[in-house]
Amino acid sequence: RTGARVERLPLARFTTLGVGGEAEVWFVSDHDQLAEAMEAPYRILGGGSNLVIADEGVPERVIRLTGPFAETDLTPDPGLSDGETVVTGWVGGGVPLPGLIRRLQKLGLSNLEGTVGIPAQVGGAVWMNAGTRYGETFDGLHTLEIVTPGSRRQVTPDDLDWGYRASGIPRNHIVARVRLKLRRSTPEEVQARMEFADSARKGQPKMKTPGCAFKNPGGVSAGRLIDEAGLKGTRVGNAMIAPEHANFIVNLGGANSADVHALLGIIRERVGVPLELEYELWP
Ligand code: FAD
Numbered sequence: 001r002t003g004a005r006v007e008r009l010p011l012a013r014f015t016t017l018g019v020g021g022e023a024e025v026w027f028v029s030d031h032d033q034l035a036e037a038m039e040a041p042y043r044i045l046g047g048g049s050n051l052v053i054a055d056e057g058v059p060e061r062v063i064r065l066t067g068p069f070a071e072t073d074l075t076p077d078p079g080l081s082d083g084e085t086v087v088t089g090w091v092g093g094g095v096p097l098p099g100l101i102r103r104l105q106k107l108g109l110s111n112l113e114g115t116v117g118i119p120a121q122v123g124g125a126v127w128m129n130a131g132t133r134y135g136e137t138f139d140g141l142h143t144l145e146i147v148t149p150g151s152r153r154q155v156t157p158d159d160l161d162w163g164y165r166a167s168g169i170p171r172n173h174i175v176a177r178v179r180l181k182l183r184r185s186t187p188e189e190v191q192a193r194m195e196f197a198d199s200a201r202k203g204q205p206k207m208k209t210p211g212c213a214f215k216n217p218g219g220v221s222a223g224r225l226i227d228e229a230g231l232k233g234t235r236v237g238n239a240m241i242a243p244e245h246a247n248f249i250v251n252l253g254g255a256n257s258a259d260v261h262a263l264l265g266i267i268r269e270r271v272g273v274p275l276e277l278e279y280e281l282w283p
């Protein structure tokens with residue numbers, strides 16, 4: 001045994017929606033522990049901010065990146081950095097994105113401030129190229145380290161077929177750590193850009209939620225389409241389509257996964273356009 005901490009835990013506590021039953025959680029803090037965790041069927045859990053997990057939990061191991069996989073080395077690489085560009089050391093896939101964005105702002109390093117307000121971990125944000133109208137995760141990536149059972153490789157964004165809310169990285173290929181590519185700016189400029197991006201969130205609900213349920217089809221706001229279908233405030237059990245923004249499902253307290261699934265079904269039935277889910281449903 002490599003010494004990874006393994007515990008059976010309710011997954012609800014690892015999610016922003018607050019829904020989900022138990023699984024065996026593997027807290028891994030080095031590559032040997034990660035390799036051992038990947039010896040049986042597994043899932044990789046990030047910030048749990050895009051997940052709807054069944055009340056029954058999941059049968060697979062659930063891997064959480066901790067220790068050095070949650071550490072940040074922003075030291076500029078002298079060989080790759082210059083007066084304009086900074087390429088950092090390794091940033092762990094388990095690092096919370098909001099704290100990273102704050103640190104970059106204080107250092108006056110730009111490229112990722114458009115992702116302000118996204119409650120992801122770095123690995124989860126990379127995996128789905130989380131973003132807003134003002135920028136996305138791939139704007140600030142130099143190198144990605146991707147781990148699969150039996151392999152560990154480094155790739156660059158050019159090696160991947162990434163786009164809107166997609167990295168091109170297959171499911172369960174683990175983003176263990178990344179190096180960032182940033183533009184030298186000033187704390188003031190980065191702060192101003194952050195505030196501008198964040199102002200687009202004024203209309204988003206403040207309750208427990210996994211963010212937007214559906215991707216925007218062809219650049220049209222899915223929220224607007226769901227709203228126009230008259231669905232704001234629709235409630236099933238303790239889950240509700242948010243009155244503030246129709247692409248957000250919120251947990252009013254004690255919601256279960258079936259409530260959320262029922263609301264997703266109602267939306268699909270009532271909106272005339274096919275919608276692609278942004279949430280991940282486990283299992
Ligand atoms: P999780 O929810 O834990 O997992 C999501 C998927 O990523 C799963 O398939 C998981 O297996 C995979 N994954 C997680 N970690 C890794 C890893 N290290 N390697 C490989 N795969 C991994 N999203 C946006 O894009 N823009 C927004 O503006 C936005 N706003 C939000 C606002 C709120 C209030 C909330 C709750 C969510 C919002 N989201 C937004 C959605 C969510 O934050 C993103 O989808 C984010 O990328 C999910 O990252 P996570 O680390 O929480 O991943």
Ligand code: EPU
Pocket residue numbers: 131132133134200201203210211212213214215216220221222223224227244245246247278
């Ligand atoms: N609108 C409505 N009714 C609604 C919701 C929106 O009419 O219920 C209208 C708004 O009035 C506005 C337009 O639709 O005119 C766009 O709305 P908004 O600015 O809220 O943006 P969005 O396209 O709905 C996207 C992302 C969000 C991101 C915001 C801000 C997607 C699926 N959503 O929302 O990302 O935070 O822009 O950049 O791409 C997420 O992906 O989880 C997420 C929250």
